[in-house]
Every structure is written in C-alpha cells, then in structure tokens.
Amino acid sequence: MKKLSLLSILLLVLPFTIFAQGPRRGEGRMSDNMGDGPDRKQIEADRVGVYTRILNLTTAEAQRFWPIFNEYQDELNKNRDMMRDKRKAIATNFDKMSDAEVEKAIDEFTAIAQRELDIRKKYIVEFKKVLPVKKVILLQKAEMEFKRELLHRFKERRED
Numbered sequence: 001m002k003k004l005s006l007l008s009i010l011l012l013v014l015p016f017t018i019f020a021q022g023p024r025r026g027e028g029r030m031s032d033n034m035g036d037g038p039d040r041k042q043i044e045a046d047r048v049g050v051y052t053r054i055l056n057l058t059t060a061e062a063q064r065f066w067p068i069f070n071e072y073q074d075e076l077n078k079n080r081d082m083m084r085d086k087r088k089a090i091a092t093n094f095d096k097m098s099d100a101e102v103e104k105a106i107d108e109f110t111a112i113a114q115r116e117l118d119i120r121k122k123y124i125v126e127f128k129k130v131l132p133v134k135k136v137i138l139l140q141k142a143e144m145e146f147k148r149e150l151l152h153r154f155k156e157r158r159e160d
Contacts, residue, residue, distance in 0.1 A: 047146050054142040055135045064130035072123040079119060083112045 048066070051057070057065060090097070090105050097105070127136045 046149065050146040050149060051142045054145060055138050061131055068126050068130060075119045076116065079112060079116050
C-alpha cells in the first residue's frame with residue numbers, strides 16, 4: 001500500500017517538477033539570473049505573442065485577460081517554488097528522515113499539487129468572465145506551444 005501511495009504521489013508531482021528544475025551547468029534558475037533583463041523581457045514578449053496568436057485575442061479581450069493571467073502565473077510560480085523548496089529539503093535530508101517524516105512529506109506534496117489544481121480551477125472561472133469559453137479551452141494549447149518554443153530556444157542556446 002505504501003509503495004502504491006508513493007508511486008501515485010510521484011506520478012502526480014512529476015509534471016510539476018519537470019519545469020521547476022533549474023538550468024544545467026551551474027547557470028542557476030532563469031528568474032534568478034535574468035531578473036528583468038533583456039532575456040526575461042524577450043521571453044515574456046514571446047509568451048504574449050504565442051498566447052495572443054493562439055487565442056486570437058481582440059484588443060478588448062487582451063486588456064482584460066493579461067492582468068488576470070499575470071496574477072494566475074504569479075500564484076502558480078509561488079506554488080511551484082514551494083514544491084521546489086520541499087523537494088530540495090527532502091533531497092538534502094532524505095537519508096536521515098524517518099518513515100513518519102517521509103509520510104508527512106508525501107502529504108505535503110499532495111497538498112501542494114492540490115493547491116496547483118485549485119489555482120487552475122479558480123482562474124478558469126476568472127478567464128471565463130473575460131473570454132469566450134472556446135478561447136478558455138485554448139489556454140492549454142497556448143501553454144504547451146509556449147513551453148515547446150521556450151524549450152527549443154534553450155536547446156539551441158545549449159548547442160551554441
């Protein structure tokens with residue numbers, strides 16, 4: 001039963017941890033290195049471009065959508081930071097942790113993952129207030145396309 005529980009938690013947490021990993025080769029996290037510099041601004045401009053293209057936002061929709069979307073991203077980022085911090089703490093202390101401490105960590109991972117789902121649900125309601133429902137469903141497509149482009153850019157950068 002414990003193995004099944006641990007496996008289900010890992011499968012639940014894995015998607016959230018993939019993008020929480022920092023860049024390799026000692027580069028540090030993107031937000032730590034870039035701040036509000038040109039790279040960060042270019043990434044955000046690219047995000048706006050991808051989302052605007054896929055969602056086909058009108059000017060009026062964009063004016064209402066982006067402030068809500070930025071709040072949404074802030075909440076998701078805070079939640080992902082909590083997940084990353086929890087993973088680091090466990091990785092550092094894993095050999096010393098008791099079964100009870102591991103069990104507590106599993107519960108905390110589950111709570112953080114649930115919080116991410118709750119954030120997504122909350123903002124779907126908010127997005128439906130400012131966008132047609134067909135555009136709300138396209139948000140996932142826009143997110144996937146943006147991540148694909150971002151990963152492609154980082155891959156090219158590593159190859160250079």
